[in-house]
Amino acid sequence: MGADTPPLLGYDSGMEIMGIKIPTIVTENSGIRCEGCRQPISGTPFRVSVLDIIATEVAPSFESASPINPGPFQFCAKPACPSQWMAANGWYFCAQSSVREIMRPVQLTSAEAGAALGLCDGLHQSDHEFLPA
Ligand SMILES: [Zn+2]
Numbered sequence: 001m002g003a004d005t006p007p008l009l010g011y012d013s014g015m016e017i018m019g020i021k022i023p024t025i026v027t028e029n030s031g032i033r034c035e036g037c038r039q040p041i042s043g044t045p046f047r048v049s050v051l052d053i054i055a056t057e058v059a060p061s062f063e064s065a066s067p068i069n070p071g072p073f074q075f076c077a078k079p080a081c082p083s084q085w086m087a088a089n090g091w092y093f094c095a096q097s098s099v100r101e102i103m104r105p106v107q108l109t110s111a112e113a114g115a116a117l118g119l120c121d122g123l124h125q126s127d128h129e130f131l132p133a
């Protein structure tokens with residue numbers, strides 16, 4: 001996990017004029033790329049934050065720290081992009097939930113999935129139904 005970190009926006013390359021460092025000014029919307037399709041986002045991105053992991057069905061020794069970058073991750077308006085992003089991370093997505101601004105990670109351990117993370121909005125009463133994103 002974490003190999004696919006979002007591109008850093010406005011990392012301080014700055015520029016120097018006569019020995020004075022001028023920090024690069026970054027406006028919020030410039031150069032933001034969708035985590036799904038990697039295209040620049042025009043307009044307001046859809047943001048998804050991932051909460052700390054909740055260990056439900058796994059021994060606590062598996063992970064001590066959350067392996068998830070909490071985000072927020074930013075997406076364009078295409079509905080396919082959040083699942084593309086989850087698939088790229090190897091995450092599962094709960095079919096009982098929707099992609100919302102706050103997602104809850106669930107540690108999965110099963111024969112099919114091995115040890116994988118599933119994301120769920122946590123808003124349904126029924127059992128999770130994790131499928132590969
Ligand atoms: Zn996109």
Ligand SMILES: [Zn+2]
Pocket residue numbers: 094095096097120121122124127128129
């Ligand atoms: Zn669920």
